[in-house]
Amino acid sequence: MNSPVKLVISGPVGAGKTTFIQTLSDSPVVSTDEEASEDIGKAMTTVALDFGTLNVEDYPIYLFGTPGQERFDFMWEVLCEGAYGLILLIAGDRPRDFPQARRILEFITTQTPIPFLIAVTRQDMEQVWTPEEVSEYFGVDPSLACGLDARDQQSAYETLFRMFELINASASEQVA
Amino acid sequence: MATNDQLQVIIENLRSAVPELRGVIVATTDGLAIAHSLSSGDANRIAAMVATALGLGKRICDTIGGGALSETSFSGATGQVYVYAGGAKGVLGVLAGPGSNVGLIHLEARDAAGKIQQILG
Numbered sequence: 268m269n270s271p272v273k274l275v276i277s278g279p280v281g282a283g284k285t286t287f288i289q290t291l292s293d294s295p296v297v298s299t300d301e302e303a304s305e306d307i308g309k310a311m312t313t314v315a316l317d318f319g320t321l322n323v324e325d326y327p328i329y330l331f332g333t334p335g336q337e338r339f340d341f342m343w344e345v346l347c348e349g350a351y352g353l354i355l356l357i358a359g360d361r362p363r364d365f366p367q368a369r370r371i372l373e374f375i376t377t378q379t380p381i382p383f384l385i386a387v388t389r390q391d392m393e394q395v396w397t398p399e400e401v402s403e404y405f406g407v408d409p410s411l412a413c414g415l416d417a418r419d420q421q422s423a424y425e426t427l428f429r430m431f432e433l434i435n436a437s438a439s440e441q442v443a
Numbered sequence: 444m445a446t447n448d449q450l451q452v453i454i455e456n457l458r459s460a461v462p463e464l465r466g467v468i469v470a471t472t473d474g475l476a477i478a479h480s481l482s483s484g485d486a487n488r489i490a491a492m493v494a495t496a497l498g499l500g501k502r503i504c505d506t507i508g509g510g511a512l513s514e515t516s517f518s519g520a521t522g523q524v525y526v527y528a529g530g531a532k533g534v535l536g537v538l539a540g541p542g543s544n545v546g547l548i549h550l551e552a553r554d555a556a557g558k559i560q561q562i563l564g
Contacts, residue, residue: 338490
């Protein structure tokens, strides 16, 4: 068995981080949901972390989900320690959350320079930003953004494999 | 009396009962400060942290079959923090220096946590 690959799942409130981890995890997900006392469009919110695991070939994958609110930024730092990659989830129909997503991305990548993938959820909504548009907003290469249905296993796996490609590419860059 | 005032009374009573405390904070379980009396530090940050500690503690308790979490604590060389569940919606954080009377802190703070539970429901 290889050593585990740790990935961090972050993004603004309501992007689908907990759902994404629940979709992928083979083990019961450790969630820390608490009743939301602000109006955030849902009843529960993550306060510490979500933790799920799965195996891809001979690699155990550990998924660590962060809380979305800025007041929990210390958890972004804690959870990113030793991570191989970051999947930043962002709801494509909620452009008002984009600045927050940008803050999270900058916060994490300046502290821990790891490969990242921006996964744009809610692509089935009518008025939605495409992954290409979102990559333009973030000023990153379009290959660093993809569409994601966090509820769908196939889509979640595609996002995961895209993340692995980016990690491998970055690893071979460092060798070269 | 408004909820915040009631909580402030509980906080002040706790501080007078244990004068060496460095601070007391009441927050929602999702990490928003409701009422506090802190000698130093950022209330919003501490509120988020005690809620995180409580949330994680609940899951740990759950996993080891420990039932509902009542309290957790962190002790450092120069300070400590005690975190109590204040019912389903509240969390009480009590900050103290080294060498504080832990027995007294628990006695008074558990009582305060019970009152917070009644207020926040």
